[in-house]
Amino acid sequence: MSLVTLDPGAGQAIRSLLSERGTQGTVRIEVQFTGCCDPSLGLIVDTVRESDLVEELDGLTFVISPETHQLVGEVRISCVDDAARKGFILTSSKPISEWDGFAAGSIKM
Amino acid sequence: MEQYKLFIDGEFVDAKDGKTFESIDPGTGLPFATVAQAGEADAEAAIAAARRAFDRGDWSGLDMAARIAKLQDFADQISRQGVRMVMTECMDVGQIVGYAKVIVMWSSLLLRNLAAYAATKFPLEEEVLASGNAFSPGREFVVREPVGVCVGIVPWNFPTTLAMWKIAPALIMGNTIVVKPASNTPLTALILAEAAKAAGLPKGVFNVLPGPGGRLGKTLCTHPDVDKVAFTGSTEVGREIMRMASDTVKRVTLELGGKSANIILDDADMDLAVEGAVFGTFLHQGQICESGTRVLVPSKIYDEFIDKMKKRAEALRIGYQLDPTSHMGPVVSKEQLATVEHYVKLGKEEGAEVITGGRRVEVKGREGGYYYAPTIFANVNNKMRIAQEEIFGPVVCVIKYDSDEEAVAIANDSIYGLAGGVFSNNIARAERVARGVRTGTMWINNFHVFAEYCPFGGYKQSGVGRELGHWGLEEYTQVKRIHVPYYSDRNTNFGFTLLSDNKKIDGFNYNCPTNVIAGHGCLSSIYKVIVDLGCRRALILTDPGVRKAGLADLVKNSLVDFCVGIYDNIPPDPDLESVDGATDKARELKADCIVSVGGGSVIDAGKVVCVALKSGGKANDYINRWYALSEPQTPHIVVPTTAGTGSEVTNLAVITNRTAGRKLFIADPKITPNAAILDPRFTMTLPKDMTVATAMDAMTHAVEAVMSIMANQICDGQAFQAIRLISENLPLVVADGKNETARLNMQIAATMAGWSFTVAQVGLAHAMAHTVGTLHHVPHGAACGIMLPKVMRFNVDHATGKLALVAQALGVDTKGMEERDAALAAADAVEALMAKVGHPMRLRDVGVPEEGLALCAFHALADSSTLFNARPTGDPGEILKLLQQAY
Numbered sequence: 001m002s003l004v005t006l007d008p009g010a011g012q013a014i015r016s017l018l019s020e021r022g023t024q025g026t027v028r029i030e031v032q033f034t035g036c037c038d039p040s041l042g043l044i045v046d047t048v049r050e051s052d053l054v055e056e057l058d059g060l061t062f063v064i065s066p067e068t069h070q071l072v073g074e075v076r077i078s079c080v081d082d083a084a085r086k087g088f089i090l091t092s093s094k095p096i097s098e099w100d101g102f103a104a105g106s107i108k109m
Numbered sequence: 110m111e112q113y114k115l116f117i118d119g120e121f122v123d124a125k126d127g128k129t130f131e132s133i134d135p136g137t138g139l140p141f142a143t144v145a146q147a148g149e150a151d152a153e154a155a156i157a158a159a160r161r162a163f164d165r166g167d168w169s170g171l172d173m174a175a176r177i178a179k180l181q182d183f184a185d186q187i188s189r190q191g192v193r194m195v196m197t198e199c200m201d202v203g204q205i206v207g208y209a210k211v212i213v214m215w216s217s218l219l220l221r222n223l224a225a226y227a228a229t230k231f232p233l234e235e236e237v238l239a240s241g242n243a244f245s246p247g248r249e250f251v252v253r254e255p256v257g258v259c260v261g262i263v264p265w266n267f268p269t270t271l272a273m274w275k276i277a278p279a280l281i282m283g284n285t286i287v288v289k290p291a292s293n294t295p296l297t298a299l300i301l302a303e304a305a306k307a308a309g310l311p312k313g314v315f316n317v318l319p320g321p322g323g324r325l326g327k328t329l330c331t332h333p334d335v336d337k338v339a340f341t342g343s344t345e346v347g348r349e350i351m352r353m354a355s356d357t358v359k360r361v362t363l364e365l366g367g368k369s370a371n372i373i374l375d376d377a378d379m380d381l382a383v384e385g386a387v388f389g390t391f392l393h394q395g396q397i398c399e400s401g402t403r404v405l406v407p408s409k410i411y412d413e414f415i416d417k418m419k420k421r422a423e424a425l426r427i428g429y430q431l432d433p434t435s436h437m438g439p440v441v442s443k444e445q446l447a448t449v450e451h452y453v454k455l456g457k458e459e460g461a462e463v464i465t466g467g468r469r470v471e472v473k474g475r476e477g478g479y480y481y482a483p484t485i486f487a488n489v490n491n492k493m494r495i496a497q498e499e500i501f502g503p504v505v506c507v508i509k510y511d512s513d514e515e516a517v518a519i520a521n522d523s524i525y526g527l528a529g530g531v532f533s534n535n536i537a538r539a540e541r542v543a544r545g546v547r548t549g550t551m552w553i554n555n556f557h558v559f560a561e562y563c564p565f566g567g568y569k570q571s572g573v574g575r576e577l578g579h580w581g582l583e584e585y586t587q588v589k590r591i592h593v594p595y596y597s598d599r600n601t602n603f604g605f606t607l608l609s610d611n612k613k614i615d616g617f618n619y620n621c622p623t624n625v626i627a628g629h630g631c632l633s634s635i636y637k638v639i640v641d642l643g644c645r646r647a648l649i650l651t652d653p654g655v656r657k658a659g660l661a662d663l664v665k666n667s668l669v670d671f672c673v674g675i676y677d678n679i680p681p682d683p684d685l686e687s688v689d690g691a692t693d694k695a696r697e698l699k700a701d702c703i704v705s706v707g708g709g710s711v712i713d714a715g716k717v718v719c720v721a722l723k724s725g726g727k728a729n730d731y732i733n734r735w736y737a738l739s740e741p742q743t744p745h746i747v748v749p750t751t752a753g754t755g756s757e758v759t760n761l762a763v764i765t766n767r768t769a770g771r772k773l774f775i776a777d778p779k780i781t782p783n784a785a786i787l788d789p790r791f792t793m794t795l796p797k798d799m800t801v802a803t804a805m806d807a808m809t810h811a812v813e814a815v816m817s818i819m820a821n822q823i824c825d826g827q828a829f830q831a832i833r834l835i836s837e838n839l840p841l842v843v844a845d846g847k848n849e850t851a852r853l854n855m856q857i858a859a860t861m862a863g864w865s866f867t868v869a870q871v872g873l874a875h876a877m878a879h880t881v882g883t884l885h886h887v888p889h890g891a892a893c894g895i896m897l898p899k900v901m902r903f904n905v906d907h908a909t910g911k912l913a914l915v916a917q918a919l920g921v922d923t924k925g926m927e928e929r930d931a932a933l934a935a936a937d938a939v940e941a942l943m944a945k946v947g948h949p950m951r952l953r954d955v956g957v958p959e960e961g962l963a964l965c966a967f968h969a970l971a972d973s974s975t976l977f978n979a980r981p982t983g984d985p986g987e988i989l990k991l992l993q994q995a996y
Contacts, residue, residue: 030451031447031448031451032498033343033366033448033452033498033499033500033501034343034344034345034346034366034498034499035342035343035344035345035347035365035366035367035398035499035501035525035570035571036264036266036341036342036343036344036364036365036366036367036398036499036501037264037265037266037291037341037342037343037396037398037501038264038322038342038343038346039343039444039445039448039501040343040345040346065451067447067450067451068447068451071443071444071447083356085349085352095321095323096444097322097444098291098292098293098321098322098323099321099322099323099326099342099343099345099346100321100323101323102322102323102326102327102346102349103345103346103348103349104349105345
C-alpha cells in the first residue's frame with residue numbers, strides 16, 4: 001500500500017505553493033490539532049528524519065512518521081479552489097476524525 | 110449492546126440507508142452500544158421537520174410562560190434520566206464519574222435557570238425612549254423574536270453539557286433545533302431526546318442526528334431552511350462552517366480552540382497556584398478547550414513551582430472512569446491518544462523537557478483503554494508548537510517570564526483567546542493582568558468555573574459569539590424594531606416630503622413645558638420655584654459682565670440659603686471647556702439645580718451643564734446629538750438678561766467645538782429649562798447695540814417660524830404677537846433703555862418667538878447667519894437681521910399669505926394691496942425698522958469680505974435650518990445671490 005496518493009492537480013498546486021514561498025523542502029503529513037476535540041491531517045514543510053516513511057511522488061517528497069501512518073493508513077490529497085473552499089483536503093483510509101475531508105488547509109512552513 | 114436510533118420529527122427512527130456505528134468505551138476500547146448513523150437524507154428529513162415545526166408556530170408562537178412550562182417538564186424528564194445519563198456520559202467520553210454526575214445534574218439546572226431568566230428578566234420587548242430622530246417622532250420599540258431553525262453541532266468532550274448549551278437557549282427563545290452530537294459520544298443527546306419526547310415537546314422542535322460531521326456538515330451548514338448554526342469544535346472545521354454558512358447568510362456562533370495561559374504571579378499563594386495549574390490542565394484529561402495549558406511562572410519561583418507541580422501531578426490517580434477513586438480517566442479515543450503522543454514527541458524534538466509523564470498508562474483490568482499520564486513540559490519557549498497548538502490531552506507547558514508585562518505579552522502571543530487564569534494575593538494586580546489578556550474569560554485564583562448566567566466564548570480564532578447567560582440567549586433571537594409614528598398623515602410626514610412638491614407639514618407636536626413667570630419684581634418667585642423643583646442647592650451660572658452689574662447677586666439673595674455658589678466664568682459663545690469648568694464646579698458644590706443668569710450663551714451653557722450633571726461625563730459627550738436623552742435632566746431655572754435668543758424656553762443649546770471649528774448643538778426636549786423668570790430689571794442695562802441685535806434675532810425667529818414648512822397655528826399666534834411686540838417696543842427701548850414696560854414686552858416677545866421656533870424651526874436666514882457667524886465672527890443677531898429681509902423676498906411666492914400677515918404685524922397698512930405686494934412690504938418694513946433702530950444693514954458693515962461669500966453659500970446650504978425653509982433650495986448659486994444682495 002502506498003503512503004500517499006495525489007488527486008489530479010494536487011501535486012502541481014503543492015509545487016506552486018512551495019515555489020511561491022521560496023522553498024523546495026520535504027512535505028510532511030502529520031496529525032495536527034486546531035482546537036477543541038477533533039484532530040486532522042495537515043501538511044508541513046520539514047526535513048526527513050531517520051524513522052520516517054518516505055514517498056517520492058509527482059516530483060515531491062512526502063514523509064510520514066510510522067506511528068501516523070499506522071493510525072491513518074493511506075492519505076489522499078486533493079486540491080480545491082472554489083467559492084466554498086480553497087486549499088488542500090486530506091482524507092485517509094482510516095479517518096482520524098469524523099470531520100475527515102471536511103475542511104481545506106494550507107501547508108505550514 | 111444497547112441500540113440507539115435517530116430522533117426526527119418526534120420519532121426514533123433508523124437511518125434511511127440503514128447504517129449504524131458503534132460507540133466505544135474509551136476506558137476499555139470495547140464497543141458498548143450501536144447507533145443509527147445519519148446520512149444526508151436523514152439530515153434533510155430532520156431539517157424539514159424542524160422547519161415545519163417552526164413555521165407551524167406551536168412552539169415558536171407560544172408565549173414565553175407556556176414555553177417555559179413545557180421546558181420545565183423537559184428539565185424534570187432529564188432529571189428522571191439522571192443516573193442513566195451519568196453512566197452513559199462516563200462510558201461514552203471517559204469522564205470520571207465524580208465529575209460526570211455534577212455535569213449531568215447541571216444540564217437540568219441550566220435549562221431551568223436560563224428559562225427562568227428569559228421569562229423574568231430577558232427584555233423580550235424594549236422601549237426606545239429617545240429615538241435620536243427629530244423628524245419622525247412616535248413610539249419606537251424592539252421585540253425579540255426567534256431566529257428559526259437552528260443546528261447545534263456538539264463536540265465529544267462534554268456531550269451532555271455542550272448539547273444543552275445549544276438546546277436550552279434555542280428552545281427557550283422559541284427556535285427549533287437539529288442537534289448533531291459527536292460521533293464518538295452520541296448517546297446522551299439521544300437520551301435528552303427521550304426526555305423531550307416524554308415531556309411532550311411538539312414534533313420536530315428537537316431532533317438528534319448522530320453521524321459523521323464530514324458527511325452531514327455540508328447539508329447542515331448550507332441548507333437554505335437552516336437559519337443558524339452553533340458549533341463547538343476545532344478552529345479548522347469552524348472556519349469551514351463559517352464559510353459554508355455565508356452562502357445563505359446564516360447566523361453562526363462558534364466556540365473553537367484555545368491555548369489558554371494560566372499566569373502565576375510572584376506573590377501568589379504557591380500551593381493554591383500549583384493546585385490551580387494542575388486542576389486547570391489535567392481535569393478531564395486535559396480535554397477541555399479552555400484548559401490552562403500554558404502555565405506562565407516567574408523565573409524566581411520557577412524551580413520551586415515546577416517541583417511542586419510535578420509532585421502534585423504524580424499524585425493523581427489514573428483509572429477507569431467508573432471507579433470513584435479515579436482522578437483521571439482515559440482520553441476519548443485511540444486517535445486522540447495518538448495525537449497526544451505526536452505532540453509530546455514534537456515537544457521533545459523542539460527541545461522542551463518532560464518533567465513527568467510523557468507516556469501511556471496501563472490500568473489493570475482495562476488494558477485496552479486509552480490512558481495517558483499527566484505530562485509536564487518545562488523550559489518551553491512560547492514559540493514552540495507545543496505552546497502554540499492545542500493538544501487536547503493531559504499535557505501542560507510551563508513557561509518562564511520576568512515581569513507582569515511579559516506575562517501578558519506571552520499570554521497574548523497566540524492565535525487563540527478563549528480563557529485564562531491569574532493567581533495572585535493582590536486582586537488589584539491580578540485584575541490588571543486579567544484585563545490585559547485578550548480572551549473571553551479570565552479567572553482569578555480559580556479555573557474552569559462556569560455558570561449559566563455568565564457568558565462563554567472566545568476572542569480571536571477561538572470563536573464568534575457567546576454561549577450562556579443573557580448574551581447566549583441573545584444569540585438565539587433576532588431584533589425587530591417597530592415604529593408607530595405620532596401622525597398617520599401623508600401631509601405630516603417629513604420623509605414623504607422628499608418625494609413631493611408640497612413641503613408643508615400639517616401636524617405638529619407642541620411640547621413647551623417651561624414655567625414662565627413675567628413681570629416687574631417676579632425674581633422673588635425663584636424662592637418658590639426652586640422648592641417646587643425639589644431642589645435645595647442651586648449653582649448660579651453667569652458671565653463676568655452680568656456679575657459685575659450685580660444681577661447675579663440679586664438672584665443669589667432671592668435664593669436665600671438655596672444658593673451654593675456663583676460661577677461667573679461663562680464666556681460669550683461658550684466652548685466645551687468652559688461648560689466642563691462649570692460642570693466641575695457644580696459637581697464640587699454638589700449642586701442639584703442650575704440657575705442661569707445671562708443671555709443665550711449662559712443659558713445654553715447651563716443646559717449642557719444640567720445634562721452632564723445628571724447623565725455624567727463631559728460636554729463633548731452630548732453635543733451634536735439630537736433627541737438622545739430619555740429622562741429629565743438636572744433642574745434648570747433661567748433668568749434672561751437679554752431679549753432675543755428665546756433660549757429660556759427652547760430645546761436647543763449651541764456650544765462651540767474648537768476642535769471641529771464649528772458651533773454644534775444639542776436638540777432635545779429634555780434640555781428645555783424648567784422655569785424662566787422674565788423680570789425686566791435684568792435687561793434694563795443692556796446696551797443699545799446689544800438690545801437691537803438680540804431683538805433682530807428674536808424677530809428672525811418669529812418671521813422664519815411663520816414661513817417654515819413646520820409652521821402651525823399655535824406657533825403662528827405666538828410669532829405674530831412677537832413680531833408686533835418687537836415692532837412696537839424696540840424703537841421705544843432704543844429711545845429710552847429705562848422704559849421698563851417696553852423692556853418687559855421685548856422679553857415676552859423673545860420668549861414667544863422662542864416657543865414659536867423651537868417647534869416650527871427657522872430657515873434660510875438662520876442658515877446664512879450661522880455661516881457668517883462661524884466664518885467671519887458676525888454677531889448672530891446682527892447677521893440674522895441683515896439676512897432676514899433678503900430671505901423674506903426669496904420666499905415670497907412660497908409663503909405669500911403668511912408674509913402678508915407679517916406685514917400687518919409690523920404695522921403696514923395692507924388694505925387694498927395685492928397679497929404678494931403686502932408680503933414684499935413685510936421685508937421693506939423689517940428693513941425700515943432696522944434703519945430706525947440703527948441696526949447694520951449690510952454684510953460689509955459687519956466685516957464680511959466679498960471674496961468670502963461663495964464659501965459662505967456652500968456652508969449655508971449644508972446647515973440643517975435650510976430643511977425647513979418655505980422655499981426649497983439646493984442651489985448654492987441662489988444662496989450666493991442672496992449673500993451678494995446683503996453685501
